[in-house]
Amino acid sequence: MLFTKNYSTDLSAGKYYIYISLRRIAMDVSTEPRNLNGGREDVLEQSDYFMATAFLTAQQSRDPCTQVGAVIVNERNIIVGIGHNKMPNGCENFPWSKQKKSLKDKHLYVCHAEMNAISNKNMTDLKNCTIYVTLFPCNECAKIIIQSGIRTIVYMSDKNAYTNKTRASKMMFDAAGVTYSQFEPKNKRIIVFDYDEINRKEEEVTPTDSCTPAKKIRPS
Numbered sequence: 001m002l003f004t005k006n007y008s009t010d011l012s013a014g015k016y017y018i019y020i021s022l023r024r025i026a027m028d029v030s031t032e033p034r035n036l037n038g039g040r041e042d043v044l045e046q047s048d049y050f051m052a053t054a055f056l057t058a059q060q061s062r063d064p065c066t067q068v069g070a071v072i073v074n075e076r077n078i079i080v081g082i083g084h085n086k087m088p089n090g091c092e093n094f095p096w097s098k099q100k101k102s103l104k105d106k107h108l109y110v111c112h113a114e115m116n117a118i119s120n121k122n123m124t125d126l127k128n129c130t131i132y133v134t135l136f137p138c139n140e141c142a143k144i145i146i147q148s149g150i151r152t153i154v155y156m157s158d159k160n161a162y163t164n165k166t167r168a169s170k171m172m173f174d175a176a177g178v179t180y181s182q183f184e185p186k187n188k189r190i191i192v193f194d195y196d197e198i199n200r201k202e203e204e205v206t207p208t209d210s211c212t213p214a215k216k217i218r219p220s
C-alpha cells in the first residue's frame, strides 16, 4: 500500500490513515449480499474523496519535512485544480534545507501546494470554488487564494495555528469573507492501493458474487 499511518488530525506527529479500497471498487470482488435496486450505500463520500485526493497528491512532494496537497473543487463538485508543494519548474534540484539567511533555504524557492493547485487550474477563474488542503494555508497562499476567488477552505491540520503566518492568514480570510473549517471525515479508514492484494483477491473471486449473473446477461 502507498501509505498506512494511524489516522489523526495532527500531521506533525505523522499520524493519519487514509486508505481507499480500490480492490473492492476496481475488482468488484465483494461477496456480501447487495441491493441491486437501490445501489450501494457504502460509497466513498465526496468530501472524503477530495481530502483523500489532496493527501494522495501530497505524496508526490520531495519535501523531506512536510508534504502538503491541495485540491480545488468548483460549484459542481468537479476537481478543477490540484497541486503539492514542489520547486518551480526547472528548479527541481534546488535545496530542501532550512537555513535562514542562506541561499540554501528552501523557503526562498518552494511553491506551496495551494499556489500550484491555483496555477494548474483548468478553468478561467476559481470564483466560488472550494479548496481542500492537508495543512492550513500560510499567509502567502492566503493572499493568492483570496485573489483567485476561492471562497471556502477545508483543511485537515492546523498545526501551525500559533504562528503569525497562520494568524495573518485567518485575519485576511475573515476580512475577505473566505470561510474555513476543519475537515470532518465520514470514513476514518480509507484504503488506497495494495496491488498484491488486488492480484491475490482476483484469484479468489467465486461465482457466488450476487452481481455476477447480471454481468452475464447478453444483449437481445
Ligand SMILES: [Zn+2]
Pocket (backbone or CB within 6 Å): 112, 113, 114, 137, 138, 139, 140, 141, 142
Ligand atoms: Zn503557503
